[in-house]
Amino acid sequence: MDRTYHNKKDALRLKIEDKYKVQGFINSGTYGEVYKAHSLKTNKEFAIKVFKLDKGGDYSSSAFSQSACREITITREINHENIVHLEEVIIEPKERKIAIVFDYSEYDLLQILHSHGLAHPNRIPMHEFIMKSILYQLLNGLAYLHANWILHRDLKPANILIMKDGTVKIGDLGLARFFQEPIQPLINGDKVVVTIWYRAPELLLGAKHYTKAVDMWAIGCIFAELIITKPLFKGEEAKMENKKQIPFQRDQLKKIFEILGVPTKQQWNDIDHLPESKNLKGFGDYKNTFESYMKQNAPTWNSKSGFDLLTRMLIYDPKRRITAEEALDHPYFKEEPLPVMK
Amino acid sequence: MTANYWESSQALKWKLTKEELEENRKEDLKYMTEREYWHLNYYCCNVAFKIGRSMQLRQKIIATALTYFRRFYSRNSFRGSEPLLVLTTCIYVATKIEEYPLHIKNVVDEAKNAVGETLFKFDCANVAEFEFYLMEEMDFYLIVHHSYRTLVKLMSDLKLPISSIQQAWWVTNDVYRTDIPLLYPPHIIAIAVIFLVSVLIPDANKYKDKIKEWFIGLNVDMTEIVEISQEIINFYELWTDFNEKNIYGIFKKLRVSSSYNDNNNTTKAHNEKKKK
Structure with missing residues (x-):
């Protein structure tokens, strides 16, 4: 094989350590590890996501997983103040190493919620102005993704980044994908999506197609969590017992029904068509107690329009659930305190 | 975006x-x-x-x-x-x-x-x-971004014969053998392909006025359209004496x-x- 081209490129390529000084480890996941680093040139801080080698030393398999490809392609293409910015991708073919350099964020929403909630015996409510500004920016980023036919599919507090100046950015697009004229149904390939607490009821009931409404349900859960400083539907995940069958997430649905009531045909016309709808019978009779639940858990929060928006995000029927674009236009954001972008 | x-x-x-x-x-x-x-x-x-x-x-x-x-x-x-x-x-x-x-x-x-x-x-x-x-x-x-979708949409707006739609699809495939996709936006390429194909319609006269009117209504830079068409024609000229047998010599x-x-x-x- 003629390696003239390979050799020419190898000679020119810079390694991670030629451009960045790694300062410390941030976290790790199934994909790999994230480090904090600063640019040797500008001193600016970055988060570097280094992908774990797919199947270790197997040189005949691809090092770019489908998820790495999606994350690179999507974050490289988009440009929005409320979505994490990709600075560059660094590769080291010989080591089969892929590193994505992102903006460094001081905090994620999980940490912020933790400081208001779990860390304190008597939860400290979040200021309405902060809550509203975070939600507004989240919706602003999500509306942009949806307008570009991208679903995030894994929205949760840990994936929402807060920059030093207060800007909110949607992060971790490793599960994101396009939904415009997909060649295969969206369910193929990645069967279980979205951390269980933020998973939409249609997915829990076995829906085959993801829609924008799935992301909006997650945003609704996050909004409620900002208000009560604890997760709204904290279900126990049913684990996979065998590889062929996806388990029915009974406990998560129970947690939802306890607060929102069991969905009726009137609320959700297509409910009988969902693969797992037969399981609905075993749930008994829960009534909607959402309003009193919120009053009890956030006694000082009394925004009428805020509660209206929240209930629209948590509408059972995905077709009737509010969209990101509509939510941005909701009266909640037009009354005091007005949201800011930072 | x-x-x-x-x-x-x-x-x-x-x-x-x-x-x-x-x-x-x-x-x-x-x-x-x-x-x-x-x-x-x-x-x-x-x-x-x-x-x-x-x-x-x-x-x-x-x-x-x-x-x-x-x-x-x-x-x-x-x-x-x-x-x-x-x-x-x-x-x-x-x-x-x-x-x-x-x-x-x-x-x-x-x-x-x-x-x-x-x-x-x-x-x-x-x-x-x-x-x-x-x-x-x-x-x-x-x-x-590709031009297929625009092509199909414009062709169905124009109501040209099925044979032309098929022909336009083939020409679009051939466009990817050239540098045209690196030089022009996909919707302009789609229009150029239609322009080229519309000349080749068997009973072109029947469609002449409709196509002419349509192009006027599009409000695009016709010099670009003509340029692309010319490059597609150049491709077909270069293609005429293509023979896979000669490939080994070139690879050497x-x-x-x-x-x-x-x-x-x-x-x-x-x-x-x-x-x-």
Whole structure:
């Protein structure tokens, strides 16, 4: 094989350590590890996501997983103040190493919620102005993704980044994908999506197609969590017992029904068509107690329009659930305190 | 941006000029004629279409792959590179980006089938390695907008005969053998293809007024449309004497590496193939 081209490129390529000084480890996941680093040139801080080698030393398999490809392609293409910015991708073919350099964020929403909630015996409510500004920016980023036919599919507090100046950015697009004229149904390939607490009821009931409404349900859960400083539907995940069958997430649905009531045909016309709808019978009779639940858990929060928006995000029927674009236009954001972008 | 071409990486990072392309081509033209250069490219495109057919890939995947291929050779020369390795990797990456992921081995096996083992000497490890180089060369901008959708929409608005729609689709496939997708926005290419095809309609007179009116209504720069049409016609001219048999000779001109000294083998294999 003629390696003239390979050799020419190898000679020119810079390694991670030629451009960045790694300062410390941030976290790790199934994909790999994230480090904090600063640019040797500008001193600016970055988060570097280094992908774990797919199947270790197997040189005949691809090092770019489908998820790495999606994350690179999507974050490289988009440009929005409320979505994490990709600075560059660094590769080291010989080591089969892929590193994505992102903006460094001081905090994620999980940490912020933790400081208001779990860390304190008597939860400290979040200021309405902060809550509203975070939600507004989240919706602003999500509306942009949806307008570009991208679903995030894994929205949760840990994936929402807060920059030093207060800007909110949607992060971790490793599960994101396009939904415009997909060649295969969206369910193929990645069967279980979205951390269980933020998973939409249609997915829990076995829906085959993801829609924008799935992301909006997650945003609704996050909004409620900002208000009560604890997760709204904290279900126990049913684990996979065998590889062929996806388990029915009974406990998560129970947690939802306890607060929102069991969905009726009137609320959700297509409910009988969902693969797992037969399981609905075993749930008994829960009534909607959402309003009193919120009053009890956030006694000082009394925004009428805020509660209206929240209930629209948590509408059972995905077709009737509010969209990101509509939510941005909701009266909640037009009354005091007005949201800011930072 | 993925919804709007004008804010896409294709428009902002990967829209090239004829001058750039000609400048880059100079290196190859030291060793081969312009005709040979294009015939080598057409051969590689044929391989891509062949793989697409045998694996039943959607046209869009092959179009994306060939866009990567032309982008790659807008910055590099055929000489010193391995066009068939580049091409196979382009197809493999395109299946992932277009959300139709296939196993690397299937793609490599199909490429081997389509090319034959004489010219195709690569395995999965070569493609998995080259994936890094291709991604890097693309600067990790991998989303490509195509003209098929606009084409179908405009053709159905215009209500031209079915045979013309089919013809326009084929011409669009051929456009990916050229540099046109690197030079013009996809919707302009679609309009140019319609322009060209509308001249070729059997009873063109019947449609003449309607088409004329339609073009006036489009409010596009007609010089660009004519330019693209001319380039498509140029392609068909270069295509007339294309013959796969001449490919071995051209491939021989690509070698730079001294480690690559199987000169005789290729000639021998070529002769064997001739005997068949």
